[in-house]
Amino acid sequence: MQVLTVAITGPISDLRPQLSTRQIIPWQIINLAPSNSILMLSAIMEDYLKAIYYLQDETDERVRTSTLAEYMDVEQPSVTSMVKKLAERDFVHYEPYKGVVLTETGIPVALEIIRHHRLLERYLTERLEYDWAEVHDEADRLEHHISNQFADRIAEQLGNPAVDPHGDPIPTADLDVSPPQSGETLADQQVGDKVRIERVPDNDPDLLRYLSEHGITPTTVVEIVETTSFGMVTLDPDGTDERVALPEEVARSITAQTLTGASN
Numbered sequence: 001m002q003v004l005t006v007a008i009t010g011p012i013s014d015l016r017p018q019l020s021t022r023q024i025i026p027w028q029i030i031n032l033a034p035s036n037s038i039l040m041l042s043a044i045m046e047d048y049l050k051a052i053y054y055l056q057d058e059t060d061e062r063v064r065t066s067t068l069a070e071y072m073d074v075e076q077p078s079v080t081s082m083v084k085k086l087a088e089r090d091f092v093h094y095e096p097y098k099g100v101v102l103t104e105t106g107i108p109v110a111l112e113i114i115r116h117h118r119l120l121e122r123y124l125t126e127r128l129e130y131d132w133a134e135v136h137d138e139a140d141r142l143e144h145h146i147s148n149q150f151a152d153r154i155a156e157q158l159g160n161p162a163v164d165p166h167g168d169p170i171p172t173a174d175l176d177v178s179p180p181q182s183g184e185t186l187a188d189q190q191v192g193d194k195v196r197i198e199r200v201p202d203n204d205p206d207l208l209r210y211l212s213e214h215g216i217t218p219t220t221v222v223e224i225v226e227t228t229s230f231g232m233v234t235l236d237p238d239g240t241d242e243r244v245a246l247p248e249e250v251a252r253s254i255t256a257q258t259l260t261g262a263s264n
Contacts, residue, residue: 043144046113048072049091052102053110062099087163108175111260115171116143119154119163121202125165126158132165132217133208148173166208166257167218184258186233186251189224195256196221207250214244221259 023242027089051071055063065083087094103112120139126131130138152173155161161179169178180198189195197220200211211217215237223243226234231248236254246254 020031041109045082045086045091046109046144048079048086048100049106049110050113050117051115051209052092052100053107054102062095062101064099064145068100093249104204107241108123111171111175111177112148113143114176115173116146116151118170119151119161120146120162121166122158122170123154123162130201131209132206132212135165136205137203163199163218164202165218166202168202172255180255184225184256186222186246186254186256187248187253189233189256191224191227193224194221194259195224197254197256198254201253215240216244220239 010131023207048068051068054061055067055071065076065079068083070081071081083092083094086092087100087104089105090103091109092100093103094100097201117139119144121135123136124138125132153176155170155173158231159169160172166171168197184195186195186197197216197218199218200216216235221238222235223232223238225236225243226232228234232245233251234243234245236243
């Protein structure tokens with residue numbers, strides 16, 4: 001067997017521009033200045049960074065390890081161990097008993113994975129005709145194994161969509177994220193209000209099927225027809241003859257933009 005030997009005549013740093021974070025599958029290579037080291041992230045590390053981003057985005061506060069453990073469905077000691085590893089690599093800032101927050105190094109890594117995930121969800125529903133209740137888990141499996149170049153091609157094929165099938169914003173290629181048009185939820189509305197659905201939770205397939213069966217998806221316009229003291233919100237979706245009752249907990253998880261009020 002012949003062995004091919006490659007001679008490197010210049011310093012190793014001369015080769016670094018050839019390494020791109022948009023070409024490595026299934027690992028992400030991150031250039032960590034100023035240490036000039038190259039670090040490989042596993043899929044589970046990326047999952048943690050993505051989860052921290054989601055939780056941090058909800059509250060604008062540090063994420064407690066207990067909250068992260070519940071979200072990830074793992075034991076808290078495992079979370080603490082992983083968070084310490086991520087902190088050592090400057091992806092998060094962690095203080096015991098105070099929680100964890102993404103650093104300037106960790107945020108773009110989380111956003112890249114989120115971009116992959118949401119583009120895959122959109123592609124699966126639009127081009128492969130997946131039900132929107134199925135795509136979350138499928139995208140979870142695929143998001144770590146596509147390059148940024150592949151994600152860009154998906155975006156181009158889809159016309160660079162702004163949101164995924166559930167209404168969540170898709171980060172751009174430059175990792176910019178559009179803020180939601182409204183921070184209001186269905187539970188914040190009054191009887192008589194007309195609202196346009198913006199976002200629905202994507203982690204409950206049964207709920208997604210129920211909403212889809214009753215014509216409630218992002219961009220659907222609904223009127224609030226009743227709220228009860230025992231926590232039910234009844235909607236009248238445009239274009240249907242059937243009213244839909246949702247528990248307040250579910251109504252509070254669906255964001256919507258107010259169009260008109262009862263006084264109009």
